[in-house]
Amino acid sequence: MTDTQPQIFKGLAGVVVDVTAVSKVNPETNSLLYRGYPVQELAASKSFEEVALLLWNGELPTATELAAFTAIERASRGLDPEVKLVIDELPLTAHPMDVVRTAVSVLGALDATTADTSPAGNLAKSMLLFAKVPAVVAYDQRRRHGEDVIEPRADLDYSANFLWMTFGEVPDAVVVDAFRVSLILYAEHSFNASTFTARVITSTLSDLYSAVTGAIGALKGALHGGANEAVLHIFTEIGFGPDAERRSKEWLAAALAEKRKIMGFGHRVYKKGDSRVPTMRDSMVRLTEYYDRPDVLELYNGLEAAMTERTGILPNLDYPSGPAFHLMGFDTLTFTPLFVAARVTGWTAHIMEQTASNALIRPLSAYNGVDERHF
Numbered sequence: 001m002t003d004t005q006p007q008i009f010k011g012l013a014g015v016v017v018d019v020t021a022v023s024k025v026n027p028e029t030n031s032l033l034y035r036g037y038p039v040q041e042l043a044a045s046k047s048f049e050e051v052a053l054l055l056w057n058g059e060l061p062t063a064t065e066l067a068a069f070t071a072i073e074r075a076s077r078g079l080d081p082e083v084k085l086v087i088d089e090l091p092l093t094a095h096p097m098d099v100v101r102t103a104v105s106v107l108g109a110l111d112a113t114t115a116d117t118s119p120a121g122n123l124a125k126s127m128l129l130f131a132k133v134p135a136v137v138a139y140d141q142r143r144r145h146g147e148d149v150i151e152p153r154a155d156l157d158y159s160a161n162f163l164w165m166t167f168g169e170v171p172d173a174v175v176v177d178a179f180r181v182s183l184i185l186y187a188e189h190s191f192n193a194s195t196f197t198a199r200v201i202t203s204t205l206s207d208l209y210s211a212v213t214g215a216i217g218a219l220k221g222a223l224h225g226g227a228n229e230a231v232l233h234i235f236t237e238i239g240f241g242p243d244a245e246r247r248s249k250e251w252l253a254a255a256l257a258e259k260r261k262i263m264g265f266g267h268r269v270y271k272k273g274d275s276r277v278p279t280m281r282d283s284m285v286r287l288t289e290y291y292d293r294p295d296v297l298e299l300y301n302g303l304e305a306a307m308t309e310r311t312g313i314l315p316n317l318d319y320p321s322g323p324a325f326h327l328m329g330f331d332t333l334t335f336t337p338l339f340v341a342a343r344v345t346g347w348t349a350h351i352m353e354q355t356a357s358n359a360l361i362r363p364l365s366a367y368n369g370v371d372e373r374h375f
């Protein structure tokens with residue numbers, strides 16, 4: 001490298017671009033803290049609503065604060081008629097991530113206060129999106145099945161109501177709890193690609209809806225949130241059923257020979273395993289027991305063992321959450337929108353942090369095109 005050639009950090013790998021107080025990802029200790037609390041402790045006993053308030057406000061809510069938020073959230077849950085109208089115009093073949101991205105954009109166009117990016121304005125919008133995204137995701141899965149929208153129930157918490165709006169029944173506690181755990185684990189993860197996208201958009205003094213719309217676009221890709229959907233496609237390719245260990249090994253050997261990326265494995269930050277996987281795996285195992293699907297666990301274990309043996313690359317959160325969502329009854333195409341519903345909390349916490357301490361995000365590039373010339 002000469003003096004005139006700057007060092008390039010392809011993919012911003014290893015670059016620390018700003019500070020954040022929202023979460024700490026520590027690959028050395030394999031830990032993840034939300035505002036200082038280990039995510040495993042939050043997943044063990046807190047509601048998703050409490051975790052959302054923690055991410056936004058920096059502290060767990062008091063009983064009064066939680067009650068006030070719960071009232072707002074439950075009153076805002078329904079699918080807006082204008083949003084339903086737009087969704088109904090979209091083809092049934094539209095990817096659910098395109099549908100939820102469009103719905104958030106429509107919500108921004110409908111809100112007369114979109115331009116208000118004050119702390120109070122942004123917090124109100126964060127709460128609104130938190131409450132409204134589940135109705136979009138649930139309705140989109142239902143319409144693809146030719147089923148009508150189901151109205152939310154104000155007597156249910158966020159997790160139970162989400163499942164109610166999707167399936168028209170509240171499943172047993174083991175299922176609701178696994179869903180709550182997945183939402184908490186997916187809520188936040190520092191400067192991942194979609195959160196960084198939200199921060200870039202916010203840094204131009206754009207609005208919260210635009211930032212979340214952009215973040216959804218970034219999350220859709222298979223190298224990021226789209227991996228939970230891709231894991232199920234892999235499971236389907238390998239096939240559920242007996243002899244999963246041998247079949248996984250054979251499938252993996254062929255996939256690696258074709259230089260395929262194995263979705264649900266590997267991570268930009270964690271190189272010794274993803275801190276969230278053991279907690280999500282426990283919930284997924286409980287679901288395989290509840291639904292009497294040992295074949296799903298055999299396939300999960302078989303592919304993980306084969307991948308470890310062949311490459312040493314470990315699973316990320318999308319690996320256990322994919323089969324968990326499958327067992328709960330969600331369509332494979334709905335998996336990444338579930339990630340959206342959870343990550344709305346982290347994205348909006350970062351949008352508020354970026355707004356409070358803003359600098360336009362505009363890195364430099366090194367030119368490697370043709371030298372100056374004239375025609």
Ligand SMILES: CC(=O)SCCNC(=O)CCNC(=O)[C@H](O)C(C)(C)COP(=O)(O)OP(=O)(O)OC[C@H]1O[C@@H](n2cnc3c(N)ncnc32)[C@H](O)[C@@H]1OP(=O)(O)O
Pocket residue numbers: 011222223224225227260261262263264265266267268269313316317318
């Ligand atoms: C919740 C989340 O968003 S977690 C991430 C979800 N994404 C996935 O599961 C997609 C699959 N995984 C991947 O593609 C990668 O592991 C990423 C993109 C997540 C992280 O990758 P990076 O930090 O950029 O590492 P990079 O892609 O350079 O990988 C390093 C090496 O390991 C290999 N590798 C990493 N992950 C995988 C994988 N899942 N399958 C096969 N090989 C892999 C790469 O091919 C590369 O090999 P090489 O050095 O011989 O070229």
Ligand SMILES: O=C([O-])CC(=O)C(=O)O
Pocket residue numbers: 186188189191192193224267268269316317
């Ligand atoms: O941190 C990342 O790069 C991806 C990830 O795990 C997440 O967003 O949850």
